[in-house]
Amino acid sequence: MMRDMQEPYEADVIFRTARRDDVPAIVAMLADDPLGARREGDPGDPRYLAAFDRVDADPHDELIVAEQGGEVVGTMQLTYLAGLSRLGSERCQIEAVRVHSSARGQGLGRRMIGWAVDRARERGCAMVQLTSDKARTDAHRFYGSLGFAASHEGFKLQLS
Secondary structure, eight states: OOOOTTSOOOSSEEEEEOOGGGHHHHHHHHHSSHHHHHHOOOTTOHHHHHHHHHHHHOTTEEEEEEEETTEEEEEEEEEEEOOSHHHHOOEEEEEEEEEOGGGTTTTHHHHHHHHHHHHHHHHTOSEEEEOOOTTOHHHHHHHHHTTOOOOOOOOOOOOO
């Protein structure tokens, strides 16, 4: 039977904190699209492990993987931002959302974002926010279908 693309991804997927040995698989997913291919390097580059160690040590960051059958099939980073606005509430920033090419189109991304929103609620966050490159129009439709509003204009300044 053909899976309805709106159904949640029902396969045996677990969400867990990434481990150091997941870094090559995560980097491969970050590089597996035209935008990522231009900015990512060799998954064995020691700078990735140094960055992983920093993220892993920070209680305000969670690098999450979706695992199926012992294989990493998705990843995202959740960063918890403190602030004075909204009565001093914390917000969750979702970054670097990627689904392995073999698992795309099956609802895993929808399940990942749902998991992240639930995680932010558990932590007491007042809001979840994310950014998406302007070239990723399919991603914009996807996030809109999950209830995210394109409420702000983002700006970046490349330093390197």
